[in-house]
Each structure stands twice: as structure tokens, then as C-alpha cells.
Amino acid sequence: MPNPQQQIEQLRSEIRAHDRRYYVEASSTISDLEYDRLLERLKKLEEEHPELVTPESPTQRIGDRPVEELNSVAHRVPMLSISNTYSLEELQAYGERIAGLLPDEQVEWVVELKIDGVAVSLTYEDGVLVRGATRGDGRTGDDITHNVRTVLGVPLQLAGNDFPPLVEIRGEIYMTNADLVRLNASRQKQGLDAYANTRNVTAGSIRLLDPRICAERRLRVFCHGVGVAEGLQATSHTEFLSQLSDWGLPATPYVECFASFAKAVAHCESLIERLHELDFEVDGLVLKANRFDQRERLGSTSKSPRWLIAYKFEKYEAITRLNEIRVQIGKTGTITPVAELEPVELAGTIVSRASLHNADEIARKDVRVGDTVVVEKAGKIIPHIVRVELHRRDVDLPEFQFPTHCPECKTQLVKDSGGVYIRCPNHSCPAQLRERLQYFASRSAMDIEGLGDKLVQQLVATKQVTHLADIYNLTEPQLLELERMGEKSARKLLAGIEESKTRGLARLLNALPIRHVGVRVAAILGQTFLSIEAIQQATAEQLSEINEVGPIIAESVYEFLHSEYGVETVRRLAESGILLTEEPATATSSEEQIFAGKTFVVTGKLQQYTRDEIHELVTRYGGRPSSTVSKSTAYLVAGEKAGSKLAKAEKLGIPVLSEQEFERLLKESS
Numbered sequence: 001m002p003n004p005q006q007q008i009e010q011l012r013s014e015i016r017a018h019d020r021r022y023y024v025e026a027s028s029t030i031s032d033l034e035y036d037r038l039l040e041r042l043k044k045l046e047e048e049h050p051e052l053v054t055p056e057s058p059t060q061r062i063g064d065r066p067v068e069e070l071n072s073v074a075h076r077v078p079m080l081s082i083s084n085t086y087s088l089e090e091l092q093a094y095g096e097r098i099a100g101l102l103p104d105e106q107v108e109w110v111v112e113l114k115i116d117g118v119a120v121s122l123t124y125e126d127g128v129l130v131r132g133a134t135r136g137d138g139r140t141g142d143d144i145t146h147n148v149r150t151v152l153g154v155p156l157q158l159a160g161n162d163f164p165p166l167v168e169i170r171g172e173i174y175m176t177n178a179d180l181v182r183l184n185a186s187r188q189k190q191g192l193d194a195y196a197n198t199r200n201v202t203a204g205s206i207r208l209l210d211p212r213i214c215a216e217r218r219l220r221v222f223c224h225g226v227g228v229a230e231g232l233q234a235t236s237h238t239e240f241l242s243q244l245s246d247w248g249l250p251a252t253p254y255v256e257c258f259a260s261f262a263k264a265v266a267h268c269e270s271l272i273e274r275l276h277e278l279d280f281e282v283d284g285l286v287l288k289a290n291r292f293d294q295r296e297r298l299g300s301t302s303k304s305p306r307w308l309i310a311y312k313f314e315k316y317e318a319i320t321r322l323n324e325i326r327v328q329i330g331k332t333g334t335i336t337p338v339a340e341l342e343p344v345e346l347a348g349t350i351v352s353r354a355s356l357h358n359a360d361e362i363a364r365k366d367v368r369v370g371d372t373v374v375v376e377k378a379g380k381i382i383p384h385i386v387r388v389e390l391h392r393r394d395v396d397l398p399e400f401q402f403p404t405h406c407p408e409c410k411t412q413l414v415k416d417s418g419g420v421y422i423r424c425p426n427h428s429c430p431a432q433l434r435e436r437l438q439y440f441a442s443r444s445a446m447d448i449e450g451l452g453d454k455l456v457q458q459l460v461a462t463k464q465v466t467h468l469a470d471i472y473n474l475t476e477p478q479l480l481e482l483e484r485m486g487e488k489s490a491r492k493l494l495a496g497i498e499e500s501k502t503r504g505l506a507r508l509l510n511a512l513p514i515r516h517v518g519v520r521v522a523a524i525l526g527q528t529f530l531s532i533e534a535i536q537q538a539t540a541e542q543l544s545e546i547n548e549v550g551p552i553i554a555e556s557v558y559e560f561l562h563s564e565y566g567v568e569t570v571r572r573l574a575e576s577g578i579l580l581t582e583e584p585a586t587a588t589s590s591e592e593q594i595f596a597g598k599t600f601v602v603t604g605k606l607q608q609y610t611r612d613e614i615h616e617l618v619t620r621y622g623g624r625p626s627s628t629v630s631k632s633t634a635y636l637v638a639g640e641k642a643g644s645k646l647a648k649a650e651k652l653g654i655p656v657l658s659e660q661e662f663e664r665l666l667k668e669s670s
Contacts (some may be wrong), residue, residue, distance in 0.1 A: 004045060004048070004049050004052065005049075005052055007045055008042065008045050008046065008049070008052055008057075011038060011041060011042040011045070012042065012057055012058060014038060015035075015038055015039060015042065015058045016058065016155065016157070016159065016248065017159075018030060018035055018038070019058070019153070019155065019248065020155075020159060020248040039058065039059065042057070042058065042059055043059050046059055055128070055156070056128050056129065056156040056157040057156070058156065060149075060156070061149050061150050061156065061215070062149070062150050062211055062212055062215045063146050063149070063211045063212075066209040066210035066211070066212075067146050067209050067211075068209070069209070070142040070143060070144065070207060070209070071142070071143045072136075072140050072141070072142060072143070073131065073133045073140065073141055073142070073143045074139065074140050075121065075133070075136075075138070075139055075140065075141060075227065076168070076227065076228040077168070077227040077228045078138050078139050079119060079121060079135045079136075079138050079139075079141070079170065079227070080138055080300060080303060080304050080305055081138065081303055081304050082286065082304055082305075082308060082309065082310045083303070083304045083309055083310070084284065084309065084310035084311070084312045085309065085310070085311060085312070086311075086312050086313065086314065088265070088311075091265060091268075091287075091309065091311050092261075092262075092265060094309050095261035095262070095265065098261070098289070098298065098306070098307075099261070101297075101298060101306070102294060102297065102298070105294065106259070106610050106613075107260075107261065107289055107290075107291075107294060108236075108257055108258065108259055108289070108290035108291065108610075109257070109258050109260070109261050109263075109264035109287050109288065109289060109290065110237050110238060110255060110256070110257045110258075110264075110287070110288045110289075110290050111255070111256050111257075111258065111264050111267050111268060111271065111285055111286070111287055112224060112252050112254075112255050112285065112286045112288065113252055113253065113254055113255075113271075113278075113282045113285060113286075114282060114283055114284035114285055114286050114310055114312070115172040115174050115222050115224075115252065115280065115281070115282060116174070116198070116199050116280075116281035116282055116283040117172040117173050117174030117175070117198075117199060117202050117222075117280075117281075118134065118135075118172065118173045118174075118199070118202050118203050118206055119134070119135040119170070119171075119172060120132060120133070120134065120135075120144075120148065120170070120171055120172065120173045120206070120221065121133045121134075121135070121141065121168055121169075121170055121227060122148065122154065122168065122169040122170070122171065122221075122223075122249075123166075123167075123168045123169075123228075124158055124163065124166070124167050124168075124169070125165065125166055126165055127157055127158040127161075127163050127247075128156070128157050128158075129145075129148070129149065129154065129155070129156050129157070130145075131143065131145050132144050132145045132147070132148025132149070132151075132154075133145075134206065134207070142207060144206055144207060146211045147205070147206050147207075147208060147211050147214040148173075148206075149211065150211050150214050150215035150219070151173055151219045151220060151221050152218060152219065152220045152221075153220050153221050153249075153250045154221050154249075155247070155248040155249060158247040158248055158249070159246065159247055159248035160246055160247060160248075162233070162243075162246070163243075163247050164229050164230050164231040164232050164233075165230050165231065166228065166229065166230040167226065167228075167229045167230070167232065168226065168227035168228045168229065169223050169225075169226060169227075169244070169249060170223070170224065170225035170226065170227055171221050171222050171223035171224055171225070171249075171252075172221065172222050172224070172252075173202055173206055173219050173220070173221050174198065174199075174202055174219070174220055174221070174222065174280050174281070175198040175201050175202050175205075175217065175218070175219055175220070175280070176198070176218075176220065176279045176280050177198060177279050177280065177281070177365075177386055177387040178279055178364075178365075178387070179198075179217070179218045180195060180197070180198050180201060180387065181366075181387050181388060181389075181390045181391075182218075182390075183195065183201065183217065183218075184389070184390065184391040185390045185391045187391070188391035194389070194391050197281070197317075198280070198281050199281065201217060202217075202219060205217040205219060206219065220250075220280075221249075221250060222250055222251065222252045222253070223244050223249045223250060223251055223252070224241075224251065224252040224286075226240060234292070235291065235292055235293070236290045236291050236292060237257075237288055237289075237290045237291075237292070238255075238257050238290055241255060254271065254274075257290055259610045259611065259613075261287070264287055265287075265311075268285050268287075268311055271285060272285070272313065272378065275378055275384070276355070276357055276361070276384040277357075277361075279364070281386075282378075283312060283313070283315055283378075284310045284311055284312035284313060285310070285311045286308060286309070286310050286311075287308060287309055287310075287311060288307060288308040289307040289308065294307065295307040313378050314347070314378070315376060315377070315378045316346050316347040316376065316377045316378075317346075317374055317375070317376045317386065318344045318345065318346045318351070318374075318375055319344075319372060319373070319374055319375075319389065320341050320342045320343075320344040320351075320372070320373065320375060321341065321342040321370070321371070321372055321373070322339050322340070322341060322342075322367065322368070322369055322370065322371045322372075322373050322385075323340050323341065323342055323369070323370075324339075324340040324369060325337050325338070325339055325340070325356065325362070325367070325369055325400050326338055326340060327402075327403060327407060329406065329407070329408060329424055329429065329431035329432055329435065330432070330435055331432060331435035331436040331438075331439050331513045332423070332432075332513045332514075332515050333423040333424040333425060333426070333427075333429065333432050334421050334422075334423055335402075335403070335406075335413060335421075335422045335423060335424065336355065336356075336357065336358070337355075337356040337357070337358070337359065337362060337400075337402070338353055338354070338355055338356060339353065339354045339355070339356050339367070339373070339375075339385055340352065340353060341353060341354060341373075341375060344375065346375065346377050346383060347377050351375060351377070351383050353383075354375050354382070354383040354384055354385050355382055355383075355384055356384075356385060357384070358420045358421055358422070359402040359420070359422055360420045361420075362400055362402070365385065365387060365388060366388055366390070366399075367385060367388055367400065368388070368393075368397040368398065368399060368400055369397065369398075369400065370393075370395070370397045371388045371389070371392075371393055371397065372388070372389040372392040372393070373385045373386075373387070373388055373389065374386045374387050374388075374389065402422065406424040406426065406429060406431070407431075408424075408429055408430055408431035409424065409426050409428070409429040409430065409431070411424055411425060411426040411429065413425075427565040428466065428467075430460050430461075432513075433460050433465070433466070433467075433468075434456055434457060434460050436468055436513050437451070437456045437459070437460070437465065437468065437471070438453055438456050439511065439513075440468055440471075440511045440512075441456070441500075442511075444507075444510060444519055445507060445508075445510050445511030446500040446503050446507060446508070446511045447496075447500060447503065447507075448471075448493075448496045448497055448500045449492070449493075449496040450489065450492055450493040450496050451471070451493060451496070451497070455482070455485075455493075458482050458483065459471075459474075459482075462481075462482070464478055467568075467569070467572065468512075468569060468572075468573070469569065469572035469573050469575075469576055471497055472497060472501070472573075472576035472577070472578070473576070474493075474494065474497065475494075476490050476491065476494060479493065479494070501576070501577050501578050501579060502579050503579065504526065504579050504581070504582050504583070505525075505526040505529075505530070505531065505532060505579070505580055505581055505582035506522045506523045506525070506526030506527070506582055507522070508522075508532075508573070508578065508579075508580065509521075509522035509525055509526060509535075510522035510523075512560070512566075512569065513560075514556060514557055514560045515556045515560075516552060516553045516556045517553065517556065517557060520548065521548065521549060521553055524546060524547070524548055524549065525543075525546070525549070525557070526582040527582060527584065528546055528624060529582075530581060530582050530583075530584060531580060531581045531582070532561075532570055532574075532580040532581070533580075535557070535561060536561050536562070536570070538558075539558070540554050540555050540558040541554075541630060542630075542632060543557055543558060545599060545624070545626035545630060545632065545633075546624060546625075546626065547615055547619070547624070547625035547626060593621060593622030594621045594622065594666075594669040595618055595621040595622045595623030595634075595669070596621075596622035596623070597622075597623075598618075598622075598623045598624070598634035598635070599623065599624045599625075599626050599632055599633050599634050600614070600615075600618045600623055600624070600625055600626065600633070600634060600635050600636075600637060601625075601626050601629050601633050601635075601636050601637070601645060601649070602614050602615065602625070602636075602637045602638075602639075603636065603637070603638055603639070603642045603643070603645040603646060604638045604639030604640050604641050604642030604643075604646070605639045605640040605641050606639040606640075606659060607639065607640075607659060608659045608660075608663070609659055614637055614662065617666065621666070621669075629645045629648045629649050629652070629654065630652075631652060633649065633652075633654050634654075634655070635654065635655050635656075635657050635662075635665075636649040636654055636655070636656045636657065637656075637657050637658075637659065637662045638656050638657070638658065639658075639659065
């Protein structure tokens with residue numbers, strides 16, 4: 001039987017592993033009760049053997065007495081502020097300035113969430129947490145080690161053994177909205193005032209003298225940077241974040257790296273639209289140069305580093321009452337819940353409606369009709385509900401019951417396999433048809449002038465249109481039977497419908513109700529296949545090999561075009577005379593289609609090119625970049641440390657090219 005010291009070490013190791021899974025990997029293999037039992041067993045053993053208690057033990061997070069005061073500590077590497085902008089134009093101008101400072105260099109850019117919390121410095125010596133400090137004035141901060149030890153996710157001892165002997169990790173301490181709701185409900189029972197927002201609670205809690213109170217606030221941490229470090233192996237930010245996870249520290253989520261500043265900026269807008277998914281506050285995005293050597297060459301001003309910038313957006317909050325939750329039906333059948341609010345002023349406009357996105361979000365935030373809610377608008381995104389002011393729920397409100405059948409056609413609803421969205425599967429649902437027709441006629445799709453929302457409603461209500469293709473069978477006498485439809489308007493509409501037949505394959509693909517397919521993907525599919533027949537003949541795997549398509553979109557396209565509804569839609573549109581082909585992009589004399597019909601996959605660490613540069617060359621010369629090796633792959637371009645893709649290519653007998661060989665192939669083919 002193991003001796004007490006062995007049992008203690010085993011329990012500590014097990015608890016740390018569970019902490020890492022929960023706070024770093026966002027997964028858990030045991031229940032809270034089982035975790036608590038492990039901790040209690042460890043406490044009991046340590047009480048029986050106090051000589052074996054060490055400061056980094058999981059039982060020693062919370063001190064039993066307050067500190068007398070907060071002492072000042074100097075930062076060996078200053079914690080400089082981040083320059084920021086609220087303007088997309090200024091953000092792009094910053095990118096141009098950096099390109100000028102690093103001429104002829106490829107700069108990769110990382111996009112991160114800017115957590116709205118309190119900056120913190122965590123210093124580890126030989127893997128053990130020795131100090132936690134606030135940013136202060138950037139050069140001197142307050143020693144808050146006693147409180148940092150209570151923060152969920154901060155390991156008292158780093159995992160593994162490949163950490164530097166001295167490393168200072170920088171991050172942001174924050175509180176979730178769910179924990180603020182819990183805290184305010186508890187304070188109400190004690191007759192205390194509620195806290196207004198998570199940041200204020202965090203800022204106040206982290207500087208408390210009594211760590212026991214701080215521990216009750218359930219603060220958390222995300223790590224995103226490094227200060228002083230001895231022997232750090234990472235040479236880039238993405239490598240460093242990977243090391244953080246290996247050490248058991250939670251890195252900032254939703255981080256992505258891009259080959260160019262322009263692509264990073266384009267990603268920012270889509271990321272902002274996902275803020276409603278988060279249970280913590282974000283007040284912007286941070287763009288960072290990925291490589292550490294380039295950061296050193298860019299240097300810093302007296303106030304902030306040149307190698308990063310914060311793209312911030314104005315955030316506006318208001319408190320109001322939720323009067324009703326109703327559901328909308330989208331063009332692909334998605335059922336979206338919408339909150340009808342007591343009108344309130346927000347960012348200079350009156351807001352009376354906010355999206356609740358999906359059933360899981362309603363359950364996660366425990367949103368109920370009659371609740372007092374905090375509604376937020378950040379940047380250009382539509383308002384969304386941040387949290388319920390649970391302490392103001394003075395009556396037992398019933399939980400919202402998401403409908404089981406479509407409110408319009410009464411068909412039983414289905415939930416996406418492995419997803420969060422609930423849909424109406426009936427393609428003939430009048431609500432879906434209205435949404436489809438409106439999008440089909442929109443400017444980015446088939447651009448049918450005169451086919452507006454009110455006319456669409458009439459056409460569906462009178463059953464003159466029961467399918468998308470029916471609009472191509474409309475006649476002037478039919479249209480004249482509709483309200484407020486004169487001869488001139490009818491003829492103009494029919495002319496617009498006739499003209500829309502020539503829009504081409506890409507516009508049609510965007511117009512059809514294919515999930516995940518928008519303007520960009522539709523254009524890529526159109527140029528890759530040039531006809532609807534070619535897309536129909538492609539397998540899901542072949543579709544997924546196309547750059548920017550991937551397996552999820554590929555599966556969606558394949559399923560639609562092979563479904564009963566999709567097959568019928570394409571057939572009827574073809575019979576109506578719709579153009580189902582696309583003209584190939586014209587190449588200049590210096591850009592002949594030398595790679596036409598050939599698929600290239602790029603893998604490994606490259607020296608001369610970036611992955612996107614090779615993709616761009618392949619596309620320019622008529623080829624097709626892919627992320628998946630298959631029998632249809634013509635060449636694999638492999639850099640250093642090429643892994644499974646190289647092994648698969650060799651197994652399939654696919655030619656493998658170095659960067660120099662790719663360059664030679666390009667020249668010889670030209």
C-alpha cells in the first residue's frame with residue numbers, strides 16, 4: 001500500500017489534472033461532487049501529516065487570515081498599455097505603418113479577444129507560483145498573491161517539466177456573467193446592494209485584503225502574454241499559447257492566426273458577431289504580430305508596444321423588462337427566438353427587440369418572460385441580452401418552453417445533430433418560403449427589382465408561389481389580381497424576373513437556401529466547377545478539398561443538391577431557363593492556366609513562402625488548393641516537420657515537392 005506521502009502526491013496530481021481539463025480544455029471527466037471528495041481526502045491526509053503540506057498543494061489556495069496591506073512590486077519588464085482605435089480605417093492604416101517598418105517581410109497576425117477584466121502578472125519560479133501582481137502604473141503594481149491563489153484556473157504549480165526556471169505570465173482576471181448573477185442574488189438575500197457589472201466586481205475583489213472574500217467571488221483568468229522569461233522556447237505567439245496550455249494555464253479562447261493583416265481585419269467583423277456566445281465581457285479585439293523576432297525589431301514607444309493594437313468598439317448597456325419571447329423562422333428553417341423588450345434607449349436609438357439566438361442560450365442565461373434583463377449593443381452587431389438581473393426576479397416566473405412544432409406549418413421541429421439550432425424540416429413551410437423568396441430576390445442574390453417583402457407575402461398567402469421556381473411562371477394577369485399592383489409595376493417586375501435568369505451559377509448558389517453558403521463560398525464554387533452539373537457530380541470529400549470550403553460547408557452543399565427538395569429546385573429552375581453555368585475567370589497572358597485541373601495541398605513549416613502565398617499561386621495558374629490529401633491530389637508541397645499529410649501522400653503515391661521543387665515546377669510549366 002502506498003505510504004502517506006505517495007498518496008498525497010497522487011491526489012495532488014489527480015486534482016491538478018482535473019483542474020487542467022476543466023479550466024484549460026473546457027471539459028470535465030468527473031462531477032463536482034467527485035472532485036470535492038478528492039479534495040476532502042487530500043485535506044484529511046494533510047491534516048494527519050502536517051509536515052507534508054506544501055504551499056503549492058491544491059488545499060492551500062485560500063489563506064486563513066487577511067494581509068495587513070498591499071505591498072508594491074516592480075515589474076522587471078514594464079506592463080505597457082495597448083494603443084487602440086475604434087475606427088476600421090485607422091486599424092488598416094496601422095497595418096500599413098507596420099508593413100512599412102518591416103519591408104519585404106511576411107508578417108503573420110494573431111487576433112484575440114480583449115477581455116474586459118483586470119490585468120495581472122503571474123510569476124512562476126521552477127514551476128511554482130511565487131507572485132501575483134496588478135499592472136498598476138505599468139512599472140509598479142500591487143502584490144495580490146494572496147488573492148491570485150484563489151482565482152479559478154490559476155495553477156499553483158505548472159504542469160509538466162518543460163517550463164522555464166523563471167517565467168512571468170500575463171493575462172486578465174475576470175468574472176463570468178453567470179457568477180455575477182449568482183453573487184447579486186446572494187447579496188440581495190443579505191440586504192446588500194447589487195454590483196453593476198463584472199469588471200467593477202473583479203477590480204474590487206482582486207485588491208481585497210481578505211482572500212477568503214475574494215475566493216467567494218469565483219474569479220477566473222485568461223492568459224495571453226509573457227513578461228520576463230529565462231529560457232522560453234517559443235518563437236511565436238501561437239507557439240507560446242500552446243505552451244501555456246501544456247503548463248495548465250487557460251489561454252485566451254477563439255485565437256486565430258492569419259497570413260496577412262488584411263485577413264486578420266476581415267476576421268474581426270465575423271468574430272464580433274459571436275460575442276453573444278460568451279459568458280464573459282469583451283470590449284474589443286487585439287491584433288498581434290505573431291513572431292517574437294519581428295516584435296523585437298518593431299520595439300515600443302514610451303507608452304505601448306508597436307507590434308500590437310486593440311480594435312475596440314463602443315459598448316452600450318441598458319436595463320429593461322422582457323415582455324415576450326417569440327420565434328422567427330429563417331430561410332433554411334432555423335427557429336430563432338427573439339426577445340420583445342420594453343422600449344429602452346441604447347446608443348442613441350430606441351431598442352425594443354433583441355435576438356436570443358437559440359434555445360441553449362435561453363437555458364444557459366435562464367431568460368424568462370417578465371425578467372429584468374441587461375441588454376447590450378457592441379459595435380455594429382444587433383442588441384443581445386447579456387444576463388438576467390436575477391436579484392430583481394421577485395416572483396417565480398415559469399421557464400420558457402421552446403416550441404416542439406413549427407408555429408406556421410405545425411411540423412414537428414428537429415435539432416441539428418451535434419448542434420444548437422432547432423429547425424422546421426418542412427421545405428413547403430410558408431414562413432420559410434417567404435424568407436427564401438425575399439433573399440432570392442435580394443441584390444447580392446438574383447437581384448429582382450420590385451419583388452419586395454409585401455409582394456412576397458401576398459404571393460405566398462394567395463398560393464401563387466409555393467416554390468422558389470414558381471416566380472418564373474408568374475403572368476401579368478396573375479400579378480394584376482394583387483393589391484396595389486398596376487400594369488406598369490407588373491411589367492417591370494416581370495422584366496426583372498426575366499433578367500435574373502442570366503445572373504449565373506455563383507449568384508444562384510448564394511440565392512438558394514444552402515446552409516453556410518454565402519457570397520464568397522458561392523463564388524468559389526462557381527469558379528471551381530463552372531456548372532451545377534459538375535457540383536452535383538462531386539462527392540462531399542471532393543467539395544471539402546476546395547480552399548475555404550471545408551467539410552462542414554461541403555456536407556451542407558452535397559446534402560442540399562442531393563436532397564429531394566434540392567434536386568427538384570435545380571430541375572425546375574433549369575426548366576425555367578435559369579443560367580446554371582459560370583464563365584471562367586479570364587487569365588492574362590502571363591498567367592496561363594498551367595495548373596488547370598490539378599489539386600495542391602501544402603503542409604509543414606515553410607521557409608520561402610507562406611501557405612497562403614502558395615495557395616494564391618496555385619489559384620492564379622488555374623489549380624485548386626486543398627487542405628486534405630486524397631487520391632485526387634496532384635501534388636503535396638511539404639515544408640519542415642510535415643506530419644500525417646506527408647505520410648498519407650507517400651502511401652497514396654502522390655508526388656511530394658519541396659518549396660524549391662514547387663518553384664521549379666512553376667517555372668518549367670510556364
